[in-house]
Amino acid sequence: MTKHEKERIKLSKALMKNNAFTALFNRQSRFFYKTGRPLDENSMSSQGFDLFWDRKEISVKQGRNFYAYQHSNGGDFFTGGWLEELVFSKLYSSDRFDQVLKNLKINFKTGLSQFNKNEMDVVLTKGFKTAFVECKAGNIKQEHVYKLRAITDYFLGSFGVPIIVARFMPQANIVEKCKDMGVHIFTPIEYDYLDIEIEKLLK
Known part of the structure; x- marks a missing residue:
């Protein structure tokens, strides 16, 4: 570095x-x-x-x-680029994953523009599982949760794990929506052991 x-x-x-x-x-x-x-x-x-x-x-x-x-x-x-860099550096420097990629180009389009996506912030793999990680330095909206869940299901199916790393704790309704949809949220409280917690999700 x-x-x-x-x-x-x-x-x-x-x-x-x-x-x-x-x-x-x-x-x-x-x-x-x-x-x-x-x-x-x-x-x-x-x-x-x-x-x-x-x-x-x-x-x-x-x-x-x-x-x-x-x-x-x-x-x-x-x-928000600062948060993407930080999360990538944290996970890339860890020896817990097989591969860690940043800004992976994808092609995901639907009839709703807010669900369209051409890049994933961080992607990491361990064994047969892959995590799509979205980094949010600002507010998280419901469409962010829906989009990440949809992209994960489309590309990875049952082998995918959707994750949001947020600078701020989301509102209670967003946290509940993430729980309902199986999207995992991490905030600054968990940053120091982020790689350990994500590894648990990929086992």
């Missing part, structure tokens, strides 16, 4: 466990979704965090802690 990759993971870990940090990034993600424009040079401060970015680098400072990394698409990182 390069120095810049290590710095990105440090920042992502901070995002996973600090609400103020995540709120700061979420404010930026709303800007990107609205404008669709690439990053301009800018800075923001919130609750002891100072965030700076331009088109080549993003850096965050909190007291004596400083994280910086280069990027090719800062907008993607702000809008």
Whole structure:
């Protein structure tokens, strides 16, 4: 792992466990979704965090802690790419799985546009079983649950395990829907032993 990759993971870990940090990034993600424009040079401060970015680098400072990394698409990182990187790094560095892939291209289309999907965040295998992992840095809606369940059934059948890794605990009705549909949810509380818990689901 390069120095810049290590710095990105440090920042992502901070995002996973600090609400103020995540709120700061979420404010930026709303800007990107609205404008669709690439990053301009800018800075923001919130609750002891100072965030700076331009088109080549993003850096965050909190007291004596400083994280910086280069990027090719800062907008993607702000809008949830950080969580995908973090989850992939955690699972890829574990020796518990046969294979771990990131951003696997798939072709899944239905008559409903919200169910269409062309990429899976993280895919991992162990023995005969495969897990499709969706990473959600924002709110989880019912269509996210339906979509993941449908994709898993379509491609993997009884050998598939659908998983959502969420930055925030979903609302009670979403948690109940996941239970009903057999979709497993993990939040920051479980991050440190995420690989252990997912391995249990693949046995």
